[in-house]
Amino acid sequence: MNDNINDIDNAVTVRNVYKNYGEVEALRDLLLDFPRGQLTSLLGPSGCGKTTLLKIIAGLLPANSSEILVNNQPLTGPGPDRAFVFQDFALLPWANVLRNVAFGLKLLGVARSEREAIAETYIGNVGLQGFEKRYPHELSGGMRQRVGLARALSVDAEVLLLDEPFSAVDEQTRRKFQEDLLHLANNENKTFIFVTHSIEEAVYVSDQVALLLARPSRVSEIIRPEGFRHKDAGSIRRDPEYLDIVVRIWASLRTYVE
């Protein structure tokens, strides 16, 4: 580790994270930085502790020991500087889209008219205009996740934590989501921490891919796909560097997949 580590502006730094589930050692001495304004993917075989790490950063899960800084402040629990997007959407089934999106703001104590105005804006941003009064069960999986995303965006947290957000939607919707996420990462000055098990997805959207290997897991490699980041969404999948990185990651991971 070099001395000018503090010169790099990290939104989240993770050091010495240990997490055991009973006898099972899930995370051991994990070390990882999340540069501000960038999208970092956590990629690895299933059961490697990606989601565990994400929930520890979110403050939802206590680690056995950890030194985690969020905006240079020690992590104490969930906070308004981080917002979580859930794999199973976690929408309130008894509330319509508007109330679901405004729920985070409601918990922050924002007045009703104000939070509904903010929610309206983000509902529009994720392309759900006209669905404000619909209930989650009336929406498709893709639309439900847009609600989850709008809810996370509306609290205007600096760090967005996304736990396999696209794994429960169909392939075509997923591709659209990936393009939207890329667009979002470029336009919003936010730090994204993105858990996925899809190699292509991680390489496609990330500024930095952290490869986690099987239990007890730690970061085995950090890959920064830089050559095609400025390209438009359509041509990334044909870029030679993109293809090389996908093949390289698969070569590292394949031994861990039964």
Place this chain on the structure above:
Amino acid sequence: MKLFGYQLPAMSSLILWEIVGQLEFTFFLPPLSAKFVTLIEISTTSVFLQALAVTRYAFFVGTFSAIVIGIPVGILMGKSRLLDELLLPWVNMFLSAPLTALVPVLMVLFGFGMKSIIITTTLFAIWIIVLNSRAGVMQINRSLIEMARSFGASPKDAFFKIYLWAAPPEILGGVRIGFIRAVNGVIIGQLLISIVGFGALFELYSSNFLMKHFWAVLIVLFAIAFTIAEFLAHLERRVDYYAARR
């Protein structure tokens, strides 16, 4: 049921009752029509109306306390492992216990009046409400709780904004069964204490062999209990409608 190819209306077995009653086999079973005549006769008397009022009061105060105490206790049991282990054996015991046997004890403790009847009603209704509220909380999607926490919800926020909303189908099922049990409770309480309400009427009619009157009161009670249960079942189906889609 079909008889000789004809669809019989529901409750057509009551016709059989009428026939048996008309044949005057036993004083114990007067004809159905006579009971309804008596019912109309006595339903305007002050004794009956007063009994109805007293019973209604005991019933609603009793079930209201059962709901107001039972639901929060059940939710807290579902949330807290410690509380659950502490209370669950007792709840299960009281749920299956013959509570009728407790009524004399209540009479000693709370006297021969309304208070004992209300407490009997509450005791009959509360346990199933506790148990169902607990079950309702335990089936809540964990990620809803995590979601609320991730947005900074305090335990109090989680209670009022998630738990209380997510568990109603189960809670309502418990309330419905609780109401049915409360009908038992209020009548058993009155019968054993037997100086107020319908208990006093039953006592009066049966000791004077006024079988028509006796049955008339019974029909009223059956009808009330049935109506309450059906109303709550209807409400439950409405709530289940959205619950099935969560």
